[in-house]
């Protein structure tokens with residue numbers, strides 16, 4: 001069932017001597033060929049919605065490095081846009097959105113099943129990729145988790161502490177929860193469509209899960225992930241799901257069992273030996289080299305990469321960074337990481 005693709009074997013629970021490897025933000029500004037294609041598209045959002053060019057940038061890191069998996073080129077903020085939010089990117093600063101902070105803002109959003117007109121080019125990119133990828137390369141679809149997507153919709157931008165979303169949660173819990181439900185419903189539909197178009201696994205990015213503590217984490221990070229995973233498993237029982245509750249800390253423990261995800265992605269604040277003993281005991285883990293090593297390279301990169309591979313060698317593991325690679329990374333350091341994992345240096 002899981003076939004011969006290394007990523008799918010790891011997600012199915014197989015321990016491999018050499019783990020599969022891919023990298024968050026592997027198609028991105030650190031690659032000159034990405035910058036050239038983005039230039040051709042005009043801007044980042046035009047690139048996301050141009051299926052041919054989005055296919056091209058997804059394939060670039062596969063051609064250059066032979067990663068074991070490709071991740072669909074898109075963005076987690078396309079779902080809010082498909083729900084009717086305005087979305088634009090300010091160069092050097094990041095995303096901007098129209099905000100949802102009142103009942104009237106919420107009422108102006110589209111229903112979840114209205115997202116597909118906007119997102120049709122994304123499904124076309126997935127179809128293109130499932131045709132174009134080498135037979136050994138797995139295709140990963142993705143979406144943002146409801147909490148993380150809501151933090152951007154409420155604040156209208158990225159925030160260091162997600163304070164506007166926490167404030168709405170306190171001041172108008174009903175509205176906050178209605179927004180989370182709308183995003184949850186849209187995300188289930190969006191990921192199902194990616195799977196039907198050819199995604200072999202999907203990843204749920206909860207980049208800001210770490211700012212939810214205790215019961216709030218269970219209610220707004222864990223529960224939506226469980227709901228999305230359960231709905232996907234009903235429709236597509238054989239498709240594994242990867243959860244990424246970034247900076248969840250001790251909340252990583254038991255996350256897979258509680259949500260039903262097949263793999264838990266770990267950020268680099270987590271000690272690999274601790275995670276092997278406390279998280280990997282329940283199944284596959286992904287991670288977790290600090291992306292700073294892609295900038296600095298050298299012996300520290302090699303040592304840390306080996307330590308991570310060694311720590312997770314007793315169970316199913318997907319090698320990855322702990323967060324996305326940054327634009328100032330050196331492409332040669334990516335090759336050094338891959339060679340170290342594959343022990344070809």
Ligand code: CP3
Pocket residue numbers: 023024025026027028029038044071072073074075076077093094095142158205207324
């Ligand atoms: O990993 C990949 O190669 C696939 C594509 C992908 C992108 N964004 C492309 C992108 C994925 C999986 C994402 C997820 C995403 N987007 C997350 C979750 C993961 C994480 O990093 O925590 C979040 C929070 C976003 C929202 C977002 N998109 C922000 C905050 C920014 C601006 C920051 C930045 O790096 O510029 C983006 C832009 C973005 N998304 C870029 C890329 C390649 C850079 C845009 C450019 O080319 O200028």
